[in-house]
Amino acid sequence: MSVWLRDETPLSPAQSDLDERRSDIFALLRDEGRHHTAQVTAPGAEWLASAAPYPRSTLALWEARPAAPAVLPCGAAFDIVNVPAVFGRRMLDRLWADGPGSGPVAAHRGRMLLFTAPGTAHRLPSLLRWEEWGEAVPPLLCHGVGDAVTIPALRPQSADGPRWVVAPDTRQPWLPGPEVLLWACVRAVRTGRAPDVRVSIFPAADQDANVYDVSRRR
Template sequence: MDMSTLPHHTATATATAATVPANACDVTPAGAAWLASAETYPQSLLTDWRARPTAPAVLSCGTVFDVVSVPAVFGRQMVDRLWHEGPGSGPVAAHRGRMLLFATPGTARRLPSLLAWEEWARAVPSLLCHGPGDAVTVPPLSPGQHPGDQLGSRWLVAPGSRRPWLPGPDVVLWACVRAARAATSPAVRISIFPRGDQSAKVYDVSRRR
């Protein structure tokens, strides 16, 4: 699989992606509104966030977004591939040793079956696909000394607009396969994560393809 097999809209993500903040780990008010829109009472959630901006939140999946949860190391490889060779990523968070990749609704249902057809499926570690009826814990809007920080809960690519671009199941599948190939290749991998701090604020979102 290569990027030429992806739908046209993924190759032109730059044209449709909304403006994001200079610091990719900062959730903007518009990004917070987008996250809150996943809930039945978004204004209540926004009020809670204003009162406790350093507290994590639990959000429902399946309507505004799905979430693909992967082990942290493999997730870094996926995000590296998305940004170096693909259309970039949607919001990405780290939580309790896993990467949370936000994707279009329907991804949680389609991705497992698509992956089952791939010859590299066995090289892909356990994926947790969260869709309708599921919920995920997301990092705080603002960094702070909340106990969740000790669990590595932070935004790596934070939502910065009311309608952030999200990858579909085909793009996530492509990233899975590319990461699996890279993991078995002896070639040196060029990572967007600096060696000294694998959790540093390193994403240059202006480079979205």
């Protein structure tokens, strides 16, 4: 997961070649970042610590107590999108199977914490409402500027506490933005729907798995 390319293309109706270009980008990202780890590496710890007010002190604390969870502020190094575990699993499946992969992900108490690009917590709820997907998506808890979250320990020792699903392993992890998270939410909703319910992602001639359209057919 050390080589990431950021896909900032908005999910909105556009030219006919948008879907093909997005598919190519996603395929490249999957090829470059297929592997992921459930254990934090030293560069990943440095990235996490960069979110703290005093990064060096945070790293020193982790070195002394690697099994202790930490509380980090959101909004600078990352935002957090907190989703129900089952829906989060569907989102991750889509992100890794058809999309660009994910950033770091943690799990705790039946929820998944997706680390996202700063600003995502503010924009994602608005995008869901704008695209009329707000009612179809389970309640999301979006943590941004002014919020803090408990993250798993660098070396979790308890199965009951927070744990890493995809641990940070680089100083500059790729983090999905609000448009990519919107795409993942739409795909996760589609995965959980009955087969006879038609949902598409932008008007397009073909309806194969590589069409990314964010409109809902009622």
